[in-house]
Amino acid sequence: MNTLPWQEQPPRTGGLLVVRVPARPGGYEVARVVWHTAPGTGTDGGPALVALEALLHSVALPGRTVADMLESLGVSVEPGRTHVSCHLEFQGSKDGIRKAVPLFADALAATVLQPDAVRTARASVLGLVERLDSSLPDRAERAFYAAVAGADGLLARHGEGTVESLLGMTPEQVTGAREDLVRSLPVSLFLSDAAAEPAWRAALARTAPATPVVAAGPTLVPAPARQRVDVSVTGPRGAHLLWGCMAELGDVMDHVALEIAAHALGGGWSARWQHLFREELGRVYGTHARIRSLGLDGRAHGAALIGMSTGAADADSAAALLEEEAARFSLHGLTEKEVTDGAGQLLRAEGLFQVSAQKFVARAAQPVQAGLGVSFAARRLECLASATPDEVNLRLRRLEGRAAVSVARSKGGH
Incomplete structure (x- = not known):
């Protein structure tokens, strides 16, 4: 039977899908680590993104946050998410990113999310959602999705969550989302430096599950649309x-x-x-x-x-x-x-x-x-x-x- 692309289970080794992207000459490299989250679970919406932001703001060594340590290697890192995933994107020199890989793996597995870092991360994501909510184009799009897919539908809110969900988010939710990132979510890796793949595999093998975990989420069934x-x-x-x-x-x-x-x-x-x-x-x-x-x-x-x-x-x-x-x-x-x-x-x-x-x-x-x-x-x-x-x-x-x-x-x- 021919399956649709969105029905395919990506080939994974140790719960990890690796996609190599052609590199441009010049030594500037990019790697994106993606965790596939599940709507309707604790990783849905803001908690996973707040957990990633808080990880970067947390202190890993005396006086130095994870982001500081990566920056000292000439590597910048940017978190983001969609409705069904969240990610960290690393950018820097080939040598810098390769040195950053084990540092990132240690931080993801062992760094404690400090309360100040969680508050800072939540405020950052909340500010993003508030800016989106004040945008006329964004509000028009949300209103459309609410009309055709229901006001409680997946697309009627931002992937980052809502102002209400972020204000009501507890430290326990963020900690739980971080635990899911470390132990239970399928991971994909997109990288432009093929030679760095073994190092990334070794780093992510500490977190990616042996068997992909796919949790069921709500189905997008259109509701009657208003004109x-x-x-x-x-x-x-x-x-x-x-x-x-x-x-x-x-x-x-x-x-x-x-x-x-x-x-x-x-x-x-x-x-x-x-x-x-x-x-x-x-x-x-x-x-x-x-x-x-x-x-x-x-x-x-x-x-x-x-x-x-x-x-x-x-x-x-x-x-x-x-x-x-x-x-x-x-x-x-x-x-x-x-x-x-x-x-x-x-x-x-x-x-x-x-x-x-x-x-x-x-x-x-x-x-x-x-x-x-x-x-x-x-x-x-x-x-x-x-x-x-x-x-x-x-x-x-x-x-x-x-x-x-x-x-x-x-x-x-x-």
Whole structure:
């Protein structure tokens, strides 16, 4: 039986998946260590990210934190997370990162998370979430996901958690998340220095489980969508409109059809809605497109998102026009030129991710961290290269997605 990419169990040795990324000349190296977390468990949302931040801020030697020790080797480290993973990314010289590997392994296994470090880390993540919550584009996107996937759905909140969950987070939750990182979560490693692989394997063998642990999480089942959803944000006067369509994906070609549609409608200066809303009518400042797919529990959902910012006074009329244009797209689909140009532009854009080791690693890690499987990236490029207008429009009609327009607006004030 042919399995979907997001149903594949990545080949692991000692619970560790290693992905080698082509290195650029110059000696600058990047390594990303990814822990695959499970929604609905203690590693979901903020605790795992706070635990990683707290680890970096904790004192490993008298007067020196883990981050200080790594920095002394010329290595910078940056934590981050998605809804189904968290990671640490190391950047520095080849020699520096190789020296940092055993230091990092010791710190992860033995460093005690100090209370001050936990408070500092929680404040850092809380500040990030508060900044996102005050962003009109971000609030419009959250409102869309709440409309089509339920207010309590996985995507209706940030991967880092919510302000409420972070304020209520206990030291025990953070400590528990750190224990999961050390002892029970599957780990993936993306690195641009192939010669460093044995050292990384030895370091992570102390933490990666012998058998991958995959905990069940909530299923993303779309709820009935409202035609339009409004949300108010405190801040400078303005508005952000977002049209989105979310659907369950049957294979990678379904993702590619949504991706081409998003790009053709709002992903560049020649995009349909960019030309109409900005160039012809002057209703918005510009459009932007995003495609987001997430694999969970053997299923995957994808969302095509088109956003546009406008003045608060024009928000209602622009939203009404956006609904009309979205209905027109649903009825007639994409033109032949939009499909062929969109697929070609997306393929050519891959070159932008080959200019540095950091971009290479981030691009390789992205689909794996979204739960889409190891082979997703290669299959996506194959589908883009073979996409035809008839195939793309047929896929779009079959997807039976839930669409909505969300409007985030601020009338001014703080």
